[in-house]
Structures are given as structure tokens and as C-alpha cells.
Amino acid sequence: MIGTHRVSAIVTCAGRATRFGSNKLLVPIDGVSVLERTVRQVVHPLIDEVVVTVNADFRGVYRKILVEDAGLPVTLVDGGSERFVSAWNGLAATTGDIVLVHDGVRPFVRSEHIERVLEAGVSEGAAMLGIPTVVQLKLVDDDEYVTGSLDRAHSWLGQTPQVFRRDLLEHAYRAALRSEYRRVSDDADLVAEFTGHRVRIVLGDDDNIKITTRNDLALAEVIQRRRSGSGAGADVSSQP
Numbered sequence: 001m002i003g004t005h006r007v008s009a010i011v012t013c014a015g016r017a018t019r020f021g022s023n024k025l026l027v028p029i030d031g032v033s034v035l036e037r038t039v040r041q042v043v044h045p046l047i048d049e050v051v052v053t054v055n056a057d058f059r060g061v062y063r064k065i066l067v068e069d070a071g072l073p074v075t076l077v078d079g080g081s082e083r084f085v086s087a088w089n090g091l092a093a094t095t096g097d098i099v100l101v102h103d104g105v106r107p108f109v110r111s112e113h114i115e116r117v118l119e120a121g122v123s124e125g126a127a128m129l130g131i132p133t134v135v136q137l138k139l140v141d142d143d144e145y146v147t148g149s150l151d152r153a154h155s156w157l158g159q160t161p162q163v164f165r166r167d168l169l170e171h172a173y174r175a176a177l178r179s180e181y182r183r184v185s186d187d188a189d190l191v192a193e194f195t196g197h198r199v200r201i202v203l204g205d206d207d208n209i210k211i212t213t214r215n216d217l218a219l220a221e222v223i224q225r226r227r228s229g230s231g232a233g234a235d236v237s238s239q240p
Contacts, residue, residue: 002118007047008096009161011039013062013104014053014079014086023058024211025104026065030224034211035062036070037107042161043072044114047100051093053079053086084181084190088173091166098122099169101187102161105211108223109204114161117202121163126197128162128188129204159204162187171195 001007013025013035025035042050054062056078066072077093079086087101098121102109113129120127137150168191175181175194188199207223209216 001048002046002098002122005098005122006096007049007098007100007118008091008094008166009042009044009047009050009100009102010087010090010094011042011050011052011074011102011104012079012083012086012090013038014055015083015104024217025058026061027211027217029107029217029220030228033065034105034107034220036065036072038102038104038109039066039072039074040070041107041109041111042100042102042114043074044111046115046118048096049094050074051077051090052104053077053090055079082181084173084176084185084187087187088177091169091173097166098163099166100161100163101169103210106160106208107211107220108207108209108227109159109161110208113202113204113208117161117163120200120202121165124198124200125165126163126168126188126191127200127202128186129159129208130156130201131159131204131206131208133157156201158186158188158201159208159210160186162199164191168195168197 026033029037039052052074054076059076063076066074075093077090080089091099117127117129133152133155136152137155138146139148141147172190172194176190191197192199209219211217211220
């Protein structure tokens with residue numbers, strides 16, 4: 001609970017990892033799978049229930065890791081063909097009036113950032129983590145010609161968790177499903193596009209990476225070693 005609000009979390013783990021070449025959720029970081037590390041971070045005192053959307057082909061494996069072996073209080077729900085379809089399936093299994101959505105391949109989100117984005121989501125209706133970009137982002141047309149640049153002073157890299165009032169997220173998902181929406185997007189874009197509601201961005205940190213390629217996995221190993229050595233962030237391999 002946060003205030004009088006019941007909080008549900010959806011961890012999206014239904015992807016097929018086509019760019020990675022294998023199931024990156026099962027890759028160990030310091031002996032603990034990406035899947036378990038991520039879900040453990042979301043099993044948070046302010047979150048009342050956690051739903052994990054899964055690829056049906058891996059349901060048995062994920063259940064063994066999360067429920068049978070780790071004993072985590074989560075519900076597994078089959079995902080869909082698109083990320084937002086998976087999240088919609090997850091939403092149907094939740095009961096909270098505030099909903100947090102987090103990528104299953106972001107294992108290093110900090111507890112304090114979950115708290116901050118939840119607080120912003122409650123006060124603003126929609127919020128997400130992000131960090132200011134330090135690179136120049138180019139706009140490119142379909143023929144791969146540069147058409148412009150984004151103003152770096154106003155460009156951020158989006159992260160998760162993202163937090164929404166349930167009614168906003170439900171409205172956005174229903175509208176996206178009706179329109180057969182297929183553009184790669186996150187939930188914040190869906191809410192902004194289909195409801196017109198503004199999304200507050202909350203400062204995250206560089207460690208909250210999304211593991212997409214094998215280079216990201218190498219960086220994840222570095223982050224985990226640094227956190228374990230410095231005591232910054234929990235080493236989940238020692239948690240019950």
C-alpha cells in the first residue's frame with residue numbers, strides 16, 4: 001500500500017529474446033538468474049501483489065525458479081504477441097488501483113527508485129523512471145538519412161518501473177488493442193498517446209540497465225560486482 005492505494009506490479013517476462021540469441025532471463029549474474037534478480041527487487045514493501053507475465057514455453061521453468069525454489073509471492077500469467085498485450089493480460093490478474101510495470105530484464109532497479117516513482121505515480125497519475133541522455137540522438141527517415149537532432153537538454157532515456165492509475169492504463173490498453181497498435185513503445189507512450197495524460201519523469205540511475213545484448217550482460221556483471229563489493233544495493237543471492 002501507498003497511502004490508501006493498493007499497489008499491483010506487473011513484471012513483463014514474456015519476450016522471446018530474439019536479439020540476444022537465447023533466453024536472457026535465465027542467464028545467471030553472480031549465480032542468480034536475471035529473472036530472479038528482477039522479480040526480487042519488485043517484491044517490495046509498498047507493493048501488495050506481483051504478477052509476472054511469461055512466455056508459455058517457459059512457464060514451468062519460471063515457476064520452478066520463482067515459486068518452487070525462491071519462494072517468491074508471485075502469480076504467473078501467460079503473455080501475448082506484443083509487450084502491451086502481455087501487460088494487458090497481467091493487468092487482468094491484478095487488483096490494485098495503482099499499477100507499476102517493470103521490464104523483466106532490468107535487474108538493478110533500486111528500492112528507493114521504486115518508492116519515488118510510486119509516489120509520483122500516485123500524485124500525478126502517470127510516472128516513469130529515466131535519466132538525461134549524454135549522447136546526441138539523431139532523427140532518421142526510412143531511407144536512413146538524418147532529418148534532425150533531438151535537443152539534448154530535453155532528451156531522456158526512458159526506464160522502468162512506470163506507474164499509472166489503473167483507469168488510465170486500462171483505457172490506453174483497450175484503445176491500443178482496438179487500433180491494432182504495433183509500434184514498439186512503452187506503457188508511458190501508450191498512456192500519453194491514447195489518453196492525453198501527461199507522464200512525470202523521475203530521475204533514475206545508470207545502473208538500471210535493460211539487458212538486451214550480450215554486451216549489456218557484461219555490463220551487468222560489472223554492476224553486480226561493484227554493488228556486492230561496496231554494499232550498495234542488495235546481493236539477492238544471500239536473501240531468503
